[in-house]
Amino acid sequence: MKILQLHSNFIEYRPIEKEISSAEDVDKRIYRLEDLVVLFTCVEKGDTIETAYKAIDEVKEFLNKVKVNRILIYPYAHLSSELAEPSEALKILEEMGVYASKLGIEAYRAPFGWCKEFSISVKGHPLAEQFKSIVLGGGKTGKGEVISKALEAEEKIVSHWFILKPDGSMVPVEEFDFAGHENLRKFAAYEISKSRAAQQTPPHVILMRKLELADYEDASDPGNFRWYPKGNLIKSLIEEFVTEKVIAYGALKVETPIMYDLEHPALANYLHRFPARQYIVKSEDKELFLRFSACFGQFLMLHDAQISYRHLPLKIYELTHYSFRREKSGELAGLRRLRAFTMPDCHALCADMEQAKEEAIKRFKLSMETLEGIGLTREDYELAIRFTKDFYAANRDFIVSLVSLFGKPALVEMWDERFFYFVLKWEFNFVDNLDKASALSTDQIDIENAERYGITYVDEKGEKKYPLILHCSPSGAIERDIYALLEKAYKIQKTGGTPMLPLWLSPTQVRIVPVSENFYNEAEKMAEEISKRRIRADWDDRPLTMQKKIREAEMEWIPYIVVIGQEEVSTGMLAVRDRRLRGERKIRRMRLEELIDEIRKETEDKPFKPLTLPMALSKRPRFYG
RNA sequence: GCCCCGGUGGCUUAGCGGUUAGAGCAGCGGCCUUGUAAGCCGCGGGUCGCGGGUUCAAAUCCCGCCCGGGGCUCCA
Numbered sequence: 001m002k003i004l005q006l007h008s009n010f011i012e013y014r015p016i017e018k019e020i021s022s023a024e025d026v027d028k029r030i031y032r033l034e035d036l037v038v039l040f041t042c043v044e045k046g047d048t049i050e051t052a053y054k055a056i057d058e059v060k061e062f063l064n065k066v067k068v069n070r071i072l073i074y075p076y077a078h079l080s081s082e083l084a085e086p087s088e089a090l091k092i093l094e095e096m097g098v099y100a101s102k103l104g105i106e107a108y109r110a111p112f113g114w115c116k117e118f119s120i121s122v123k124g125h126p127l128a129e130q131f132k133s134i135v136l137g138g139g140k141t142g143k144g145e146v147i148s149k150a151l152e153a154e155e156k157i158v159s160h161w162f163i164l165k166p167d168g169s170m171v172p173v174e175e176f177d178f179a180g181h182e183n184l185r186k187f188a189a190y191e192i193s194k195s196r197a198a199q200q201t202p203p204h205v206i207l208m209r210k211l212e213l214a215d216y217e218d219a220s221d222p223g224n225f226r227w228y229p230k231g232n233l234i235k236s237l238i239e240e241f242v243t244e245k246v247i248a249y250g251a252l253k254v255e256t257p258i259m260y261d262l263e264h265p266a267l268a269n270y271l272h273r274f275p276a277r278q279y280i281v282k283s284e285d286k287e288l289f290l291r292f293s294a295c296f297g298q299f300l301m302l303h304d305a306q307i308s309y310r311h312l313p314l315k316i317y318e319l320t321h322y323s324f325r326r327e328k329s330g331e332l333a334g335l336r337r338l339r340a341f342t343m344p345d346c347h348a349l350c351a352d353m354e355q356a357k358e359e360a361i362k363r364f365k366l367s368m369e370t371l372e373g374i375g376l377t378r379e380d381y382e383l384a385i386r387f388t389k390d391f392y393a394a395n396r397d398f399i400v401s402l403v404s405l406f407g408k409p410a411l412v413e414m415w416d417e418r419f420f421y422f423v424l425k426w427e428f429n430f431v432d433n434l435d436k437a438s439a440l441s442t443d444q445i446d447i448e449n450a451e452r453y454g455i456t457y458v459d460e461k462g463e464k465k466y467p468l469i470l471h472c473s474p475s476g477a478i479e480r481d482i483y484a485l486l487e488k489a490y491k492i493q494k495t496g497g498t499p500m501l502p503l504w505l506s507p508t509q510v511r512i513v514p515v516s517e518n519f520y521n522e523a524e525k526m527a528e529e530i531s532k533r534r535i536r537a538d539w540d541d542r543p544l545t546m547q548k549k550i551r552e553a554e555m556e557w558i559p560y561i562v563v564i565g566q567e568e569v570s571t572g573m574l575a576v577r578d579r580r581l582r583g584e585r586k587i588r589r590m591r592l593e594e595l596i597d598e599i600r601k602e603t604e605d606k607p608f609k610p611l612t613l614p615m616a617l618s619k620r621p622r623f624y625g
Numbered sequence: 626g627c628c629c630c631g632g633u634g635g636c637u638u639a640g641c642g643g644u645u646a647g648a649g650c651a652g653c654g655g656c657c658u659u660g661u662a663a664g665c666c667g668c669g670g671g672u673c674g675c676g677g678g679u680u681c682a683a684a685u686c687c688c689g690c691c692c693g694g695g696g697c698u699c700c701a
Contacts, residue, residue, distance in 0.1 A: 201694065201695075202694095202695090205694090209636090210636095216693075216694095218692070218693080222692095222693085277699095277700095277701085292701070293701075295701090325700080325701085327699075327700070328626065328698080328699065329626080330626075330627080330628095330695085330696080330697075330698075330699090331698075331699055331700070332694095333694090333695085334694095337699095337700075420701080421701090438700085439700085444701095471701095513661080514659095515658090515659045515660055515661095516658050516659055516660095517658070518658085518659080519659085543657095543658090544663095544664090545657090545658085545663085545664060546658095546659075546660065546661070547660090547661070547662065547663070547664085548662080548663055548664085549661090549662095550661050550662055551661090551662035551663060552662085552663090553662090554661095554662055555662080561661080563659095563660065563661060565659055565660060566659070566660095567659090567660080575660080575661075577661060586661085587661070622635075622636090622651065622652085623635095624635080624636070625635075625636040625637080625650075625651065
């Protein structure tokens, strides 16, 4: 139901003639009402008596606010293109009038089914004119907010939940024995019931600040973060790593604009699915929205490309810096859920379903390798696969093969009908210390957007065909990867372990601590020497005790701490404090070359970037704390 | 958007109607200077988020607003 609500000085209307046979009977005279709220009301398909009650309840609230108690319900079809049947509409309008009277409102109704003329005088205050969209369920009504068809449909989706085991057997989720699959149990509970309690700051938020990685930025919009040097380093290392993986997989790397014209015909339809979730940028007479993924840019590019079946599967990749989603303020959570985030997005055009499945398997493996490289093993995440009943019936072997590649039972969501543009979607989900799950890697098989965007390839016979499109993010949002690493470290700490980041991501890999000022020269020289070998090393030249320097290095999670004094200088054997070891074995005796070799070997298949902070600690500002 | 909680020096916080708002860390100045998680002394730094109100008196009580966090919802 749509209502144009006008707080008016007066309205005059006169029925001219009946437009439909079922029109109400009235006198053809002038009716005049003063000091009232006029409700131009349009009853839509799907509206019920309940909708009528809800509408009046909302109107009542408004009446109290503006201290008026008179309304006119004026049938007005022009607010919607999805009109209810006239008989149904009349019934609902009548009910609105009756219910309003019951609430003590002085309610009038203009006749239904008539062509009428009217004059109106609307008051000049800010609340005088309002547009309401009344929809039942969830109280999701907003002034002027149009709820799109697709979203309404989505609310009606029926999901069936299962656990699919690597051997191919599928059991309803309530019959599955979760013993030994604690994380999967939490993930399933999170997905299906979505209920949890706990009220505390997520551990990763405390860590991201304490480690001086990232922080909130009050001067921006919520969910837009500032990144300190160490955080920026980690983030760009992961970005680089993911990008190298995807390029090795064979994708073409491109770059596309971050903002698009709201009025562009190719985008309007897609965009309509997600009302009021965009940042809007006004530029002269244009309104642009900030992209929420790389889809548009890549699709528009592919639309204009000449593509042959020989090119397929055609992979195209972009690391969005950034993607924007204006999540509701209450939905934001540290690095887990942001309004601006960095997203690797790799699409693949495939000739047919056989090729799409083959490609999807490759990307599934790529995603596992990518997470593994970042420092998340299969123990750390759970697989969810979602698909339609029909797709399952036709492609059961393919679905089972994904689960068997994964090697652990997976959560399955099966839909009776297809509501989305894809027939299958899977994700890897990380479960954090507050038992919340969030998706990292994901891939989808999209059967709709090629046509929507006019993306075609030419097949063997010279005919234009629409390809299938796979949408994959092999790592998920980079910020979310960091969230997962921090949450994982905290989990380890909680169970008595030593928290740390993977060696290749540690901002400082080696810290040199001189025992006294007498060894400052040696310490500095050593730090420089290590740095020349593409290892991030620094040295502590502050006027503090050695003990304190070691303590601070440990609190920074530095993997190797080298103390240098007379003994090391004269023997050439270093005392290396290894964060990964415990107790007496923690300090290892080794030569500088051995240490360098060890680090280089462990990080050889990973990108390297220098830390953009001074090598001497006394020269570093403190960003937090 | 709704509900709950919070906002005191850069950070963590004490105070919750009654002296000039107190501490630790960090910063600055100095002392100390050889062995693996906090050496010592001193100094500077606070419109107690903002605006009203109650009161002889407000960081403290009340109202409104702003900002942040969490929960609900949501998550293309």
